Amino acid sequence: LAKTTQPISMDSYEGQEVNITCSHNNIATNDYITWYQQFPSQGPRFIIQGYKTKVTNEVASLFIPADRKSSTLSLPRVSLSDTAVYYCLVVDYNQGGKLIFGQGTELSVKP
Amino acid sequence: DVKVTQSSRYLVKRTGEKVFLECVQDMDHENMFWYRQDPGLGLRLIYFSYDVKMKEKGDIPEGYSVSREKKERFSLILESASTNQTSMYLCASSQFSGVQETQYFGPGTRLLVL
Numbered sequence: 001l002a003k004t005t006q007p008i009s010m011d012s013y014e015g016q017e018v019n020i021t022c023s024h025n026n027i028a029t030n031d032y033i034t035w036y037q038q039f040p041s042q043g044p045r046f047i048i049q050g051y052k053t054k055v056t057n058e059v060a061s062l063f064i065p066a067d068r069k070s071s072t073l074s075l076p077r078v079s080l081s082d083t084a085v086y087y088c089l090v091v092d093y094n095q096g097g098k099l100i101f102g103q104g105t106e107l108s109v110k111p
Numbered sequence: 112d113v114k115v116t117q118s119s120r121y122l123v124k125r126t127g128e129k130v131f132l133e134c135v136q137d138m139d140h141e142n143m144f145w146y147r148q149d150p151g152l153g154l155r156l157i158y159f160s161y162d163v164k165m166k167e168k169g170d171i172p173e174g175y176s177v178s179r180e181k182k183e184r185f186s187l188i189l190e191s192a193s194t195n196q197t198s199m200y201l202c203a204s205s206q207f208s209g210v211q212e213t214q215y216f217g218p219g220t221r222l223l224v225l
Contacts, residue, residue, distance in 0.1 A: 041219075044201070051154075099169075
């Protein structure tokens, strides 16, 4: 059965690159890995999604190694406005397409 | 822009009351979801619906029911509220019938059951 593990919290300073890793064992070979961002008093919003290797958009990059047992969300040059909770999401087709969210990583960006 | 709205941002109810949480999306999405969010537990799926009048149980359906009479509206019902249902409730929708489709979330309803 698939399970996700993320660090509970991370601290960073403005201008730094932040990497948040989600471990997800036992996901099926055709699962996508998705990351969401949640600001206080708001619902989560989609950041990025990938299947393998590397995906980049205007907000972040997502690195997925060949074994797909983890994925790393990379935020380049964070600012104070990147302070949020970040969730990974995988779909476990071995459990009939069950959605599995990570517990979330609370990122705090300091000036 | 997709808009998902939830009927209340904050709600206070008493134990045993029947509670209705309403969610409306304006983009003609097929799928709609109800999650609860608790500290340290992340988001847990309660129910989802892939079409009008269709529903599927998620991870924690006990104590909840849902209704989807119209495509744009998905209601979560707590038949008899209990204190352990105090939580943040999030509604989401996605365009197509595929669990890996991007989900668009509402702002959430923070429910307190006394």
